[in-house]
Amino acid sequence: MPELTSPEPGLAQAAHDVAALAAHDAERAEKERQLSHDVMQAVMAAGFGRHFVGVEHGGTAGTFAELSAAVAVIGAKCPATAWCASLAASMARMVGYLPEEGRKQVWRDGPDALVVGGVSPIGRAHPEQDGWLLSGTWPYISAVAHSDWALVCGVAKSDTGYEPRLFCIPRADYQVKRTWSDVGMRATGSDTLVAEDVFVPASLSSPLTDLLEGAAASSAPPCHSVPLTAVNGLFFTLPILGAAEGALGLWSSYAAQKIRSWSPKQPGPTRGFYEETLARASGTIDAGRLLLERAARVADRGAQASPLERARNQRDCALAADLLVTAVNQLFRASGTAGHSVHHPLQRLWRDANSAAGHVVLQPGPGAAAYAVSALDLDD
Numbered sequence: 001m002p003e004l005t006s007p008e009p010g011l012a013q014a015a016h017d018v019a020a021l022a023a024h025d026a027e028r029a030e031k032e033r034q035l036s037h038d039v040m041q042a043v044m045a046a047g048f049g050r051h052f053v054g055v056e057h058g059g060t061a062g063t064f065a066e067l068s069a070a071v072a073v074i075g076a077k078c079p080a081t082a083w084c085a086s087l088a089a090s091m092a093r094m095v096g097y098l099p100e101e102g103r104k105q106v107w108r109d110g111p112d113a114l115v116v117g118g119v120s121p122i123g124r125a126h127p128e129q130d131g132w133l134l135s136g137t138w139p140y141i142s143a144v145a146h147s148d149w150a151l152v153c154g155v156a157k158s159d160t161g162y163e164p165r166l167f168c169i170p171r172a173d174y175q176v177k178r179t180w181s182d183v184g185m186r187a188t189g190s191d192t193l194v195a196e197d198v199f200v201p202a203s204l205s206s207p208l209t210d211l212l213e214g215a216a217a218s219s220a221p222p223c224h225s226v227p228l229t230a231v232n233g234l235f236f237t238l239p240i241l242g243a244a245e246g247a248l249g250l251w252s253s254y255a256a257q258k259i260r261s262w263s264p265k266q267p268g269p270t271r272g273f274y275e276e277t278l279a280r281a282s283g284t285i286d287a288g289r290l291l292l293e294r295a296a297r298v299a300d301r302g303a304q305a306s307p308l309e310r311a312r313n314q315r316d317c318a319l320a321a322d323l324l325v326t327a328v329n330q331l332f333r334a335s336g337t338a339g340h341s342v343h344h345p346l347q348r349l350w351r352d353a354n355s356a357a358g359h360v361v362l363q364p365g366p367g368a369a370a371y372a373v374s375a376l377d378l379d380d
Contacts, residue, residue, distance in 0.1 A: 011062065014046035015070035018085070022078035026187065026348065029080065033180050034189025039081055040114070040146040046070075048085040050111035052093035052223050057103060059092075059111040061221035064231065064299040068238055068292060075242015076249065079352035080187035082239035084143040090235040091115040094151055096224045097210045098168060101203040106149055106168060116147040116193075119208065119228070121164040123154025123195070131201040132156055134167050142190040144176050150193055153208055164208040173198045184355025214303065222302030229370065230310035231299045233317025234292065236359050237324070241292060243353040244285045244324040250346045251331040252278065254339065269334075277334045281327040288323040291316040311374040314367040321362040328353040 021042050022035075029035050035043075043049075051067055053059020067089055075082035092115050095106050106113060123136025138152050148171055156165045177192040209215070216224035255274040262271045295313045298305045332339060332350040339346040356362075372378060 011047050011051060011060075011066050012069040012073055015073040015085075018042045018046050018081065019074045019077040022074060022081035023345075026078045026080075026345070029078075029187035030348065033178075033186050034145055034191075035081060035084060035143065035187055037146065040084065040143060043081065043085045043088060044112045044114060046085075048088045049092055049114055051089045052096065053107060053111040054096060054103075054221060054224075057107040057111055059107075061223060064223065064234060064296040065293075068234065068296045071238035072242040072245060072289075075239040076246035077242075078187070079239045079243040079246075079349060079356060080185050082242050083185060083188050083236075083356065086235045086238055087116070087142050088114055090232075091117050091151055093223060094119075094166065094211055095149075095168060096220065097166065097206045097216060099203050099206065102168060102201075102205070105204065113148040114143065114146055115149045115151055115168070116141050116144050117151035117153075119153045119166070119211070121153045121155050121208065123152055123167070125154045125156040125165065125167065125200070127157065128199060131199055132165075132167065132205060134169070134198045134200050135196050136194075138193045139179060140190045141193045142188040144191050144193055145189050147171055150174055150195075152193065152195070156205075166206050166208055166211065167198075167200045168204040169195060169198050169200060182355055184351035184353075186351075222300060222304075225302040226299050226305060227310055230305065230313045231295075232361050233314055233321075233367070234295055234299065236356060236361050237292060237317045237321050240321055240324045240328075240353050240356045241285075241289060243349045243356070244288065244328050247328045247331045247346055247349045247353070248282055248285055250344075250349070251281070251335055251339070254335060273334070277330060281330050284323050284327040284330075288320040288327070291320040291323075295320075308374045311367075311370045315364075315371040316367075318362050318364045318367040321357045322364070325353050325357045 022039050025036050025039050050059040051062040055061050071082045071086045074085055095115055122138050123134055125132035125134045134154055136154055149168055151166055151168045153164055153166055155162050174193050174195040179192045180190045212228050214225050214227040259271055259274050295316050298309045298313050328350055335346055
């Protein structure tokens with residue numbers, strides 16, 4: 001099965017063990033709508049949480065290329081686990097924008113603390129001594145049941161008005177409500193986080209604009225100096241790439257049996273039907289993979305990437321998601337009754353891919369608008 005190439009194979013190699021464990025646990029995880037403790041521990045032990053943590057905090061300060069390869073490996077067996085692994089890396093990268101004192105606090109016990117969260121400015125914060133009082137309800141927080149910290153966004157009141165800020169809060173300061181009910185990505189455990197009048201010191205907060213613009217400290221590694229819009233789509237599209245490659249592998253085994261046993265006298269699809277489906281679906285997946293490989297290379301250039309390249313990344317991730325889901329849908333439709341069984345892993349990959357592609361970050365409109373502004377030199 002083809003995979004994203006990577007010059008740094010460590011994380012991708014460890015991902016194979018995670019993938020095997022996740023595949024074995026997938027049916028149970030779907031029923032319970034969250035990953036098991038053992039699977040999430042394996043994800044963190046493999047290095048996903050520390051991947052973008054700075055070396056001064058014991059992390060890897062790794063590359064997007066290596067992360068891409070590793071997430072795709074897991075996604076081929078369990079897209080929900082790949083989703084949680086990808087977001088563990090993403091959220092830890094966001095912690096890198098906190099003041100140094102705050103970063104030290106989050107990673108005081110090591111770089112493998114699981115940080116969950118999101119950047120929708122749903123919460124509300126009011127000044128309180130040297131910090132803020134934060135309240136809010138944030139839905140769709142993946143893997144929240146396993147979390148050590150949460151990084152959430154809220155609108156903070158200040159002397160000059162209001163601004164969206166990131167707030168990092170420890171597990172003891174928030175509650176989890178079991179609300180996740182989607183038909184796909186069931187095992188992500190994307191439940192609701194609730195915080196009520198939680199005091200957040202200034203050291204555990206930063207302006208959202210720093211993250212959006214990639215305004216990290218001058219000493220920060222390249223993985224922290226790239227704007228969020230240039231990389232956010234990668235974190236959500238890579239599990240879909242894994243799902244597409246997994247679906248292709250399953251369907252190819254089915255098609256090979258059909259072609260070997262095919263006879264012109266038997267009813268049903270011709271041999272050409274399987275050959276053309278294989279060619280089109282595999283080629284479409286290749287196209288999506290190539291777009292994501294390029295996006296990862298651009299992300300790894302950090303601040304050196306041009307505004308056009310960053311806008312193109314946003315466009316390419318949305319386009320890759322469309323291509324990959326198209327291929328998965330084609331394979332699912334051509335899989336016959338057996339592939340549609342609730343006991344066949346193909347239907348889970350199909351549901352997960354379509355559910356993941358519905359994420360707001362992967363919708364084509366914002367990416368198209370940003371690309372047009374940059375490519376055509378328009379006024380924003």
